[in-house]
Each structure stands twice: as structure tokens, then as C-alpha cells.
Amino acid sequence: MPNNSKTVIIGLDGVPFDLLKDLAESGVMPNTASVIADGTFKKMQSSIPEVSSVAWSSIITGRNPAEHGIFGFMDLFSNSYKMRFPNYSDLKASPFWDQWQGKSVIVNVPSTYPVREMNGVHISGFVSIDLQKSVYPSSLIPKLKELNYRLDVDSQKAHQSMDDFLIDLDETLDARIRTYQYIWDNEDWQVFMLVFTGTDRLMHFLWEAYEDQNHKYYDAFLNHFRKIDKVIGEISERLCGDDLLLILSDHGFERLDKEIYINFILQKEGFLKFSSNQERNLASIDYSTKAFALDPARIYINEKGKYPQGSVNRKDSQFVVKDLEALFTSLKVGDNRVIRRVYRKEDIFSGPLLDEAPDLVLMGAPHFDLKASVKVTQVSDKGIFSGKHVQDTAFLLVKDNCCKNVVPERPHVCDICKIIESTA
Numbered sequence: 001m002p003n004n005s006k007t008v009i010i011g012l013d014g015v016p017f018d019l020l021k022d023l024a025e026s027g028v029m030p031n032t033a034s035v036i037a038d039g040t041f042k043k044m045q046s047s048i049p050e051v052s053s054v055a056w057s058s059i060i061t062g063r064n065p066a067e068h069g070i071f072g073f074m075d076l077f078s079n080s081y082k083m084r085f086p087n088y089s090d091l092k093a094s095p096f097w098d099q100w101q102g103k104s105v106i107v108n109v110p111s112t113y114p115v116r117e118m119n120g121v122h123i124s125g126f127v128s129i130d131l132q133k134s135v136y137p138s139s140l141i142p143k144l145k146e147l148n149y150r151l152d153v154d155s156q157k158a159h160q161s162m163d164d165f166l167i168d169l170d171e172t173l174d175a176r177i178r179t180y181q182y183i184w185d186n187e188d189w190q191v192f193m194l195v196f197t198g199t200d201r202l203m204h205f206l207w208e209a210y211e212d213q214n215h216k217y218y219d220a221f222l223n224h225f226r227k228i229d230k231v232i233g234e235i236s237e238r239l240c241g242d243d244l245l246l247i248l249s250d251h252g253f254e255r256l257d258k259e260i261y262i263n264f265i266l267q268k269e270g271f272l273k274f275s276s277n278q279e280r281n282l283a284s285i286d287y288s289t290k291a292f293a294l295d296p297a298r299i300y301i302n303e304k305g306k307y308p309q310g311s312v313n314r315k316d317s318q319f320v321v322k323d324l325e326a327l328f329t330s331l332k333v334g335d336n337r338v339i340r341r342v343y344r345k346e347d348i349f350s351g352p353l354l355d356e357a358p359d360l361v362l363m364g365a366p367h368f369d370l371k372a373s374v375k376v377t378q379v380s381d382k383g384i385f386s387g388k389h390v391q392d393t394a395f396l397l398v399k400d401n402c403c404k405n406v407v408p409e410r411p412h413v414c415d416i417c418k419i420i421e422s423t424a
Contacts, residue, residue: 005242007420008235011059011195012228013052013110014203016252017043017395019210023229028222031233032397035247039399043392045412046251048348048361049296050391052126052200053086053111055250055413060109061093062417066351068093070111071358072298073127081282081307088112088124092353096417097122102190105183108176109195110250121187123179126152126197140183147178153198158205159384165205166220169198173224177231184238196228203253207387211255236399244420245399250413252393257367258380260338262293265379269327271320280374285309290320291359296389297370298358299324321359328362333380340365363391 012020021041024033047054047065049072057063057070065071069092077084088111095112097104103120106112113124114133121140128134128151135141150172158165173196180194202224209215232247239245266272271291278284282292287309289302301317304310312320321344328339345357364370369388396411398419406422408415 005244006189006239007191007244008239008246009191009193009416009420010232010235010245010247011056011109011193012199012247012249013195013197014200014251014253014389015249015395016254016390016393018393019253020249020395020397023222023225029225029229029232031229031236032247035232035236035245035397035399039245039397040407041395041397042407042409042411044248044394044396045410046389046391046394047413048343048363048391049298050251050363050389051296052197052250055394056110056112056125056195057091057093058413059248059250059416060095060097060112061091062096062414063093064349064351064414066345066349066354066357069353069356071356072294072296074295076282076294079306079308081285081309083282085127086111087127088114088116096420097191097193100191103188104191105187105189105193107180107183107192107194108197109193110197120189120191121183123149124151125195128152143182144179147175147182149175149179153201155201155205158201162205162217166217169202169224170227173198173227177227180231194231198224199228199249200253203387204385205387207253207255243400246416246419247395247397247399248416249394252390252395253387254390254393255367256369256382256385256388258333258338258382259369259371259385260333260364260380261376261378262297262299262362262370262372263374264376265327265331266291266293266299267374268379271324271327274374282374287311291324293372294358295372297362297364297372299360299362301359317359324360328360333368336365336368338365338368338380339363339370364388 023029047058053073057068061068074083075086105121107123108125110125113128115122115124115136122136124134153172154168206217209217209221273286273288274280275284275286293299301312301320302310303312325342328342341363343361349357
């Protein structure tokens with residue numbers, strides 16, 4: 001980096017380009033509007049699948065999943081159907097802060113739990129379980145407790161009381177802001193990365209409030225973004241002329257109309273079977289199974305030698321892939337196609353971990369959310385969520401004149417490290 005210059009990265013989890021543009025232009029986020037006026041503002045492609053664990057891992061490493069090893073929030077143990085939760089220890093590529101000489105402050109980046117020793121300060125983000133394993137150095141923990149820092153919003157409250165959820169969301173955001181301010185002022189750093197993840201929770205539960213000005217929680221929705229905009233203004237004013245400011249999201253969002261259950265479809269069409277005398281879960285897969293899915297819509301061929309009940313020879317797996325492509329490209333609910341695109345792993349992943357990748361990844365059509373639950377008994381349903389992730393409507397906002405020529409015309413989450421490094 002140039003002498004004494006700083007880099008600041010602000011993440012707004014899940015915020016789509018059009019929503020940010022709307023809130024900036026309508027006066028809800030005036031400080032963001034000022035950054036847009038002075039910077040480069042583009043739609044950005046997220047990872048496939050478009051989930052935070054995969055996208056943020058790509059953002060911080062500049063690598064795709066077959067290089068960094070994170071393919072979803074859940075995965076399977078090797079040669080097993082037993083579920084596991086990949087975490088920061090499973091990341092096979094180095095995050096940018098391990099590659100640079102200067103000190104970094106990393107606050108609330110998803111999928112960076114448990115923390116490890118680094119040159120600077122690290123407070124991990126979703127999913128973080130134990131505060132002791134979420135903070136480096138541990139000497140910072142007493143101060144975080146004093147600031148009433150929360151590792152995450154209690155999303156379960158939304159299932160009982162939306163009012164209580166919004167109170168918790170607000171208090172979590174306030175504590176996150178107090179914490180960033182304290183660390184900013186009391187630590188020596190060259191790179192500061194701060195991610196707001198409450199935006200994702202808010203849009204999952206209350207996207208409908210954003211679209212309806214008469215909604216009970218319309219003002220509450222906007223107020224959350226007003227608070228974040230105040231932080232953006234505060235940080236922007238603190239930076240000097242040679243400093244770099246990036247504001248970005250990891251994926252986009254839109255209205256959710258129906259959830260589509262991929263494993264139910266696989267079972268209905270004869271690709272997936274369970275042992276009749278056992279509880280239905282992946283561990284009770286029958287030998288005759290040809291394929292199964294993990295969330296959100298990653299399909300794996302049940303290959304011999306790869307899984308305990310594997311039945312498909314490797315040479316025959318491509319025939320199963322073709323059958324699955326035909327099934328899902330033509331799938332409809334009512335008159336609507338529910339799959340926007342079917343990807344083979346070779347089309348979207350490249351690297352030494354390609355063999356661990358799902359054989360197919362499905363992308364939902366607009367307003368359809370794809371799920372892999374094996375407990376359901378129908379093709380589609382609608383739960384409490386009113387918003388869903390979108391792969392191609394994330395945003396990237398860069399405030400630095402020297403970056404104008406290095407931001408790709410169609411940026412991808414894997415480009416973020418390159419953009420930062422280009423200013424060094």
C-alpha cells in the first residue's frame with residue numbers, strides 16, 4: 001500500500017445493487033449517495049451457490065470454492081452421509097490479511113470462526129458460537145462485554161415476535177457500531193474490514209416491508225439502513241485522499257414467493273430412496289439412490305467408492321447428470337419454470353478440490369428459493385421468509401480514483417482481492 005495509506009472495506013450482507021441505489025437516491029442513505037457520486041458503483045456477481053459462507057470465503061481469498069474449499073454452509077464428512085459444518089479451519093486458501101505485512105482489523109466477516117493468531121484484531125462473524133473462540137487477541141474480550149457486543153442477531157425471535165426481533169437487531173447493530181469505533185480509535189491498523197450482517201436477516205424476514213410503504217415495519221426497515229449510512233458517512237470523513245474505501249455485498253436479494261424442495265423432487269422421480277425402516281435423513285439413504293442434494297441446491301451423484309451406499313459407477317455418472325439436467329430444466333410449479341439454470345461443476349469450479357464439489361448446482365428462477373430438506377412431503381411451500389438470495393445482483397462501490405481502471409466491467413466476488421492489491 002502507499003505510505004501511510006489505509007484500506008477500509010465495509011460489507012452489507014445480502015444488499016442488492018438496486019436497493020442500495022434506491023435508498024441512496026431517495027435520501028434514506030445520503031452519505032452512501034455521496035460515495036456513489038465520487039466513486040465506481042457496479043452490480044457484482046456472487047459465488048455459485050449464492051450463500052454467504054461461499055461468497056465471503058471467495059471475497060477474502062480471491063479464490064473459487066474448488067480452491068478455497070467452502071462449497072456451502074453444510075457438507076459431508078469424507079466417505080459418509082454424516083453432516084458437518086465447515087468453518088474457518090477448513091479454508092484452504094489464505095485470506096488477504098494473512099498475506100500482507102500491515103496490521104488488519106477484521107470484524108464480523110461470516111465463516112471466519114474460530115479465529116486464529118494474526119497480525120491485528122479479528123472478531124469472527126456468522127456462524128460464531130463461543131465468544132472465547134471468536135476474538136483475537138483474547139485480551140479484547142472484557143472490553144467487548146463492556147460494549148455489550150453480540151456475535152449475531154437472535155433470528156429465532158422473529159418466529160415468535162417481529163417486534164422483539166427488531167429490538168434485538170437494533171441493539172446488535174448499535175453494539176457493532178460501538179465496537180468498530182472503539183477498535184478504530186484504539187488499535188494501530190492498515191486494513192479495516194467491517195461487515196454488517198443484520199441486513200441479510202432483515203431482508204429475509206421483512207423484504208415485503210421494503211416493497212410496501214404501508215407495511216407496519218416499513219420505517220423500521222429503512223431505519224436500519226439509515227444507521228448503517230451514518231457509519232458510512234463517519235468512516236468516509238475519517239479517510240484521507242490516498243485511502244481506499246470499498247463497500248460491497250456478498251450477494252443480492254429479492255422477493256420470495258415459494259420454496260422448492262429438491263430432495264423431495266429427487267425422491268419423487270426415483271433418483272433418491274431411503275431405507276423404509278429408518279428415519280428419513282441422508283444417513284438412511286438406500287443403495288439404489290442415484291443422487292441427493294445438500295442446501296441450497298447442490299446435487300451429488302451417489303458414486304461407488306465415494307459414499308457408503310454408492311451405487312453409480314463413475315463411468316455412468318454422466319448419464320445420471322444428463323437425466324438430472326433434463327428433469328430440472330423442465331421443472332415447473334403451476335405454469336412457472338422454477339430453475340433458472342443448471343450448472344455442471346466443471347462450468348463453475350476450477351482447482352485442486354474439484355472432486356469435492358457438487359456434480360450439479362441449481363439456480364432458482366426469480367422468486368423461487370431452492371432447499372434440500374428431506375423432511376418435507378411436498379414439492380413447494382412458503383415459510384416465514386419473504387426475501388431470498390440472488391446471485392447476480394450484489395454490488396461493489398469503490399471510492400478511489402486510481403481504482404476506476406481496475407474495477408472490471410462485470411465484477412465478481414473473486415475480484416475484490418485483485419482490486420485491493422492493484423492499489424498497493
